[in-house]
Amino acid sequence: DTAVSQTPKYLVTQMGNDKSIKCEQNLGHDTMYWYKQDSKKFLKIMFSYNNKELIINETVPNRFSPKSPDKAHLNLHINSLELGDSAVYFCASSQEASGGYSVLTQYFGPGTRLTVL
Amino acid sequence: AQKVTQAQTEISVVEKEDVTLDCVYETRDTTYYLFWYKQPPSGELVFLIRRNSFDEQNEISGRYSWNFQKSTSSFNFTITASQVVDSAVYFCALLNDYKLSFGAGTTVTVRA
Numbered sequence: 120d121t122a123v124s125q126t127p128k129y130l131v132t133q134m135g136n137d138k139s140i141k142c143e144q145n146l147g148h149d150t151m152y153w154y155k156q157d158s159k160k161f162l163k164i165m166f167s168y169n170n171k172e173l174i175i176n177e178t179v180p181n182r183f184s185p186k187s188p189d190k191a192h193l194n195l196h197i198n199s200l201e202l203g204d205s206a207v208y209f210c211a212s213s214q215e216a217s218g219g220y221s222v223l224t225q226y227f228g229p230g231t232r233l234t235v236l
Numbered sequence: 237a238q239k240v241t242q243a244q245t246e247i248s249v250v251e252k253e254d255v256t257l258d259c260v261y262e263t264r265d266t267t268y269y270l271f272w273y274k275q276p277p278s279g280e281l282v283f284l285i286r287r288n289s290f291d292e293q294n295e296i297s298g299r300y301s302w303n304f305q306k307s308t309s310s311f312n313f314t315i316t317a318s319q320v321v322d323s324a325v326y327f328c329a330l331l332n333d334y335k336l337s338f339g340a341g342t343t344v345t346v347r348a
Contacts, residue, residue, distance in 0.1 A: 150334065152334075152336075154336075159340075160275075160325055160340070160341050161338070161340060161341075162327065162336075162338040162341075163338070164335050164336060167334050167335075169334070174334060175334055175335060207279065209281060211281075223269075223286070224271070224283055224286050225271075225283075225331075225336055226283060227273075227280065227281035227282075227283075228280075229279065229280045230279050230280065230281075232279075
């Protein structure tokens, strides 16, 4: 049983194209995230949605647009792909702690390796 | 601002040796959570442990143990009697207000 799944696992595309990465979680969590891992393995948060509302939007080019159709899905659409977008993109999810003041452990999907040629 | 420092970039050991990974964090918050994740060569991120700022009790899980010391803002991780399967990149992370701030990671190579 896959808890957090992402498709595709690998994505190779040309500069200038538009592409999407899909993420689904079956953990019943209410918060989902996108992280980017660069070639030096550094991980940085991009976006977060809580109950379908955007709550974190780090300094990310507006070519990146997340979409959350429901609590279990968070997709990432990227327009006009550039060479520098090549990275591994991880989706994650977590459950808000009772009282709503914190979130608990973030569980990650397997990652999508995006290569822009 | 939140910051996590993993000063060791790479560690190489021979099987059965113990290895300790250092993690030092900075935060102005009184409530926060610390994590360790493992990223094996297959690439996924695997959750290992979560610690909250009010619980300084050390924890042991099999060959893994964690030492949390608020006085030195450190959350170190020890693998006892390392095995080849422990070869991975290990990340320390600090959570506050939904955001996980990761350290740069320590690559552990265990040689047979």
